[in-house]
Amino acid sequence: MDTFAQQLVNGLTLGSLYALIAVGYTVVYGIVQLINFAHGEVFMIGAFGALSTYLLLFQGQTSLWILPVMIIGAVIASVATAVIMERVAYRPLRGAPRLAPLITAIGISVFLQEFVRLFYDKIPGTNFPSAKQRIPFPRIEGVTGTAFEAGGVVVQKSALFTIGCLIMCAALLWYFINRTKLGHAMQAVSQDPDTARLMGINVDRIIVVAFALGAALAAIAGVAQGLQNANINFKIGFTAGLKAFTAAVLGGIGNIQGAVVGGLVLGVVEALATQYVPGQFGGSAWKDVWAFALLIIVLVFRPQGLLGAKVVDRA
Amino acid sequence: MSPMLEVRDLEVAYGKITAVKGISFSVDEGQVVTLIGTNGAGKTTTLRTISGLLRPAAGSITFQGKRIDEVPAHDIVTLGLAHSPEGRRIFPRMTVEENLLLGAFARNDKEIRTDLQAAYDLFPILGERSQQPAGTFSGGEQQMLAMGRAMMSRPKLLMLDEPSMGLSPLMMKRIMSTVDTLRSQGTTILLVEQNAQAALKLADKGYVLEVGKIVLEGTGKELLTSDDVRKAYLGED
Numbered sequence A: 001m002d003t004f005a006q007q008l009v010n011g012l013t014l015g016s017l018y019a020l021i022a023v024g025y026t027v028v029y030g031i032v033q034l035i036n037f038a039h040g041e042v043f044m045i046g047a048f049g050a051l052s053t054y055l056l057l058f059q060g061q062t063s064l065w066i067l068p069v070m071i072i073g074a075v076i077a078s079v080a081t082a083v084i085m086e087r088v089a090y091r092p093l094r095g096a097p098r099l100a101p102l103i104t105a106i107g108i109s110v111f112l113q114e115f116v117r118l119f120y121d122k123i124p125g126t127n128f129p130s131a132k133q134r135i136p137f138p139r140i141e142g143v144t145g146t147a148f149e150a151g152g153v154v155v156q157k158s159a160l161f162t163i164g165c166l167i168m169c170a171a172l173l174w175y176f177i178n179r180t181k182l183g184h185a186m187q188a189v190s191q192d193p194d195t196a197r198l199m200g201i202n203v204d205r206i207i208v209v210a211f212a213l214g215a216a217l218a219a220i221a222g223v224a225q226g227l228q229n230a231n232i233n234f235k236i237g238f239t240a241g242l243k244a245f246t247a248a249v250l251g252g253i254g255n256i257q258g259a260v261v262g263g264l265v266l267g268v269v270e271a272l273a274t275q276y277v278p279g280q281f282g283g284s285a286w287k288d289v290w291a292f293a294l295l296i297i298v299l300v301f302r303p304q305g306l307l308g309a310k311v312v313d314r315a
Numbered sequence B: 001m002s003p004m005l006e007v008r009d010l011e012v013a014y015g016k017i018t019a020v021k022g023i024s025f026s027v028d029e030g031q032v033v034t035l036i037g038t039n040g041a042g043k044t045t046t047l048r049t050i051s052g053l054l055r056p057a058a059g060s061i062t063f064q065g066k067r068i069d070e071v072p073a074h075d076i077v078t079l080g081l082a083h084s085p086e087g088r089r090i091f092p093r094m095t096v097e098e099n100l101l102l103g104a105f106a107r108n109d110k111e112i113r114t115d116l117q118a119a120y121d122l123f124p125i126l127g128e129r130s131q132q133p134a135g136t137f138s139g140g141e142q143q144m145l146a147m148g149r150a151m152m153s154r155p156k157l158l159m160l161d162e163p164s165m166g167l168s169p170l171m172m173k174r175i176m177s178t179v180d181t182l183r184s185q186g187t188t189i190l191l192v193e194q195n196a197q198a199a200l201k202l203a204d205k206g207y208v209l210e211v212g213k214i215v216l217e218g219t220g221k222e223l224l225t226s227d228d229v230r231k232a233y234l235g236e237d
């Protein structure tokens, strides 16, 4: 029983991380029908943004009040990356055949990874470590270490932080989409972009908002990942991005609640499969196989995803 | 006095196909002007070009003395030009009230709530069902919503693309009488219709469009009694 509970906790933690990133895929898809495969790198850059903030301002310190500043640094780095990406790479391709932005996305993804790998330690005015190997992520009081143990189940503080971030972000996002004028404009664009323009909505601006929103959540996920793993590197966006994309499709691409549900389901399935699949196919080496097998099974029986592709929308 | 809307030698193309081939017409303040014509004549293309969703290949569009053929669509509505599109195009997964408020998206004044009430007064069903998802509305109800939504921007000129499409005769009458009411309240209207009879009865001025060209123009009465129009559009011979 306690191993089950332990894996459930692990799964929900991992799933929260996936969910935070998955929202970015889904929001952008809901507005422009584009799979932004470089979104994983936006997450990675968020983690580096937090790290850089720490190294520049707080080196050697561990108190909790540093964390919000690191999150702000992460969000700035990610949002700037996403907004520039949209402007420079995707906007000129609007109206082009859909393969063009897709290939571009892969190009941006490779570019950003290599950029961080090669140049992180060469940014003038800093002496950041090289990103070619793992860089230790700062340990912050209150969000690293063990939170509590109950009945043999160990819960990390970073896990509580990650799950808490997901809950808070989901609530804020819900409020934004359903209760604000800009949120309503986003819904309108996702349902009928031409008619939205007739209402006076600047569709280009809404697209930027979608990219920025997804990037902000990915940045928070980047911080959570750093705290959980205690180190980061230039490659973390690849796997996390792929899993989060899987989660978004699993839940129904374009559907925000679907992204959250898809992320949590995927995380829990991975954790449970690691524990319970017997013999040769069990253990953590096979967890990715089970994650993608789940995706394939869901797509065969429910191609629209668990919650259905409902675009950026309410319940 | 110069007309409120003046379209001159307008040409619009989809790729190599020219759908509108050099048309000119004008709408004076306070009038109902109608564009009639059969399927594919270019009526919708014309309206979409005026509201900025399409760009003209040639010609000019002037609204209240200002050239608008280069202005982005989302800025045109703030100039006082609203477009209720063909097929109503309400936002199906949003409530009636949210649809109406989106009509006022470009506004920032304090009177939006007053205008919301005015829309409910014009079409009481919208008020009774204000929290219902608009996609569950019938065609006629959706048309009322689309018109109400367009009015929420407080337009000086309202463009309606086939508001009577697919409606029962009773509902069509209702819509046409609303058009009349709106004119008497001071809104100028450019009405696109296939139902020539109903549109011409109401219109101060009409233009007949055929494969991208204006082939006839005159007052509503003149066109209604013209032999050509009677033969081609009113099913008489």
Ligand SMILES: Nc1ncnc2c1ncn2[C@@H]1O[C@H](COP(=O)(O)OP(=O)(O)OP(=O)(O)O)[C@@H](O)[C@H]1O
Residues within 6 Å of the ligand: B014, B017, B019, B037, B038, B039, B040, B041, B042, B043, B044, B045, B046, B086, B194
């Ligand atoms: N998106 C498009 N791409 C290519 N051709 C188009 C497009 N939209 C319209 N057309 C063509 O342009 C011409 C004019 O179409 P338009 O929709 O303006 O006609 P309409 O007068 O509004 O007709 P209806 O009464 O059926 O609505 C038609 O020949 C149509 O096939």
Ligand SMILES: [Mg+2]
Residues within 6 Å of the ligand: B043, B044, B045, B086
């Ligand atoms: Mg039409």
